[in-house]
Amino acid sequence: MPSSAPLALTLGDPAGIGPELALSAWLRRKSERISPFVVCGGRRVLGEAAAHLGLDIETASVTDLADVPARFENALPVLDGADARYSPGDPDDEGAKAARASLEQGTVLARDGRAAAVVTGPVSKARLASTGFAFPGQTEFLADAAGLAPDAVAMMIAGPSLRTVPLTIHVALADVPETLSTELIVSRARIVAAALQRDFGLSEPRLAIAALNPHAGENGAFGDEEARIIAPAIAQLEAEGLLVSGPHPADALFAPRARATYDAALCMYHDQALVPVKALDFDQGVNVTLGLPFIRTAPDHGTAFAIAGKGLADPGATIAALKLAGEMAARRR
Numbered sequence: 001m002p003s004s005a006p007l008a009l010t011l012g013d014p015a016g017i018g019p020e021l022a023l024s025a026w027l028r029r030k031s032e033r034i035s036p037f038v039v040c041g042g043r044r045v046l047g048e049a050a051a052h053l054g055l056d057i058e059t060a061s062v063t064d065l066a067d068v069p070a071r072f073e074n075a076l077p078v079l080d081g082a083d084a085r086y087s088p089g090d091p092d093d094e095g096a097k098a099a100r101a102s103l104e105q106g107t108v109l110a111r112d113g114r115a116a117a118v119v120t121g122p123v124s125k126a127r128l129a130s131t132g133f134a135f136p137g138q139t140e141f142l143a144d145a146a147g148l149a150p151d152a153v154a155m156m157i158a159g160p161s162l163r164t165v166p167l168t169i170h171v172a173l174a175d176v177p178e179t180l181s182t183e184l185i186v187s188r189a190r191i192v193a194a195a196l197q198r199d200f201g202l203s204e205p206r207l208a209i210a211a212l213n214p215h216a217g218e219n220g221a222f223g224d225e226e227a228r229i230i231a232p233a234i235a236q237l238e239a240e241g242l243l244v245s246g247p248h249p250a251d252a253l254f255a256p257r258a259r260a261t262y263d264a265a266l267c268m269y270h271d272q273a274l275v276p277v278k279a280l281d282f283d284q285g286v287n288v289t290l291g292l293p294f295i296r297t298a299p300d301h302g303t304a305f306a307i308a309g310k311g312l313a314d315p316g317a318t319i320a321a322l323k324l325a326g327e328m329a330a331r332r333r
């Protein structure tokens with residue numbers, strides 16, 4: 001990868017807050033020291049969004065990624081690609097197709113090393129599905145684009161207060177117990193430990209593993225997944241030399257004293273992992289896909305259709321995602 005390779009920012013659903021987040025992040029590029037980034041398609045959307053929000057921002061069409069750093073100084077660089085009209089809060093098929101094309105374009109650029117990372121804007125999973133997108137989320141799409149099975153990657157939600165990893169992601173809560181297995185926990189924990197070393201500079205990462213049931217099952221009174229599935233995984237990981245603790249009752253795992261004892265908490269289901277980060281760090285929460293051969297980050301929030309185009313969207317999580325992607329890329333160079 002060339003040392004000047006820019007970050008590729010995808011548009012997200014054009015009817016959501018993605019376009020205004022790209023504009024706001026560019027406006028703060030100097031104060032926040034954000035590495036140069038290029039938006040994958042959507043020049044019309046971005047122009048109309050800037051006009052709608054009264055933002056005096058020029059976009060610059062780029063075809064050669066080598067031009068991005070210079071253009072980034074004075075204009076928001078945009079690659080030729082899919083586009084749509086700007087219709088904040090009113091998602092449609094044209095916008096969903098543009099969101100998908102932008103995601104595909106950014107992913108290829110990162111996968112081929114032409115972009116330093118792909119930073120994805122928020123998409124509606126339901127709207128993407130309506131285009132025939134065959135994946136429950138972007139995480140699973142990225143794994144597939146890298147030639148990996150869904151289990152070969154892990155979703156980390158990273159904020160200033162803590163990092164969490166949902167071990168099951170886009171599955172119904174009712175399906176979580178049967179989806180969990182000792183092998184799944186072991187393989188995801190290995191991915192997390194390796195990423196904490198490689199991308200976060202932690203030489204001896206400490207992993208805390210949450211229980212599934214209240215009170216970690218209370219010795220089997222309310223569930224046996226802790227003894228049957230989670231404890232054997234912890235024993236195996238310890239035997240491999242990893243610093244692992246648990247299964248911890250999840251209610252106390254995110255208290256400040258507990259957070260000081262680990263570098264990442266591995267959680268059994270989506271909301272167990274995302275609720276604490278969103279409660280503590282909503283506007284700085286970053287979703288990182290671990291285990292890919294390229295870098296992917298994203299703001300850890302959704303399309304927020306109800307506030308799109310109203311000037312209410314906080315760009316903090318998008319800025320944090322861009323900055324973390326830049327730091328990870330610098331560490332890997």
Ligand SMILES: NC(=O)C1=CN([C@@H]2O[C@H](COP(=O)(O)OP(=O)(O)OC[C@H]3O[C@@H](n4cnc5c(N)ncnc54)[C@H](O)[C@@H]3O)[C@@H](O)[C@H]2O)C=CC1
Nearest residue numbers: 121122123124125126298300301302303304307312313314
């Ligand atoms: N990585 C991604 O692309 C993600 C996409 N989604 C998608 O987003 C859609 C909406 O999901 P929701 O659960 O409603 O979550 P959401 O994050 O879009 O909205 C939840 C609440 O947070 C507010 N909010 C979100 N981002 C904000 C920001 N930057 N500044 C100020 N307020 C903000 C919204 O207005 C709403 O009140 C769904 O279709 C889902 O698939 C959800 C999470 C992540």
Ligand SMILES: NCC(=O)COP(=O)(O)O
Nearest residue numbers: 137138139140274287298
């Ligand atoms: N709530 C986080 C989330 O669902 C993000 O999913 P993905 O689109 O990054 O796979």
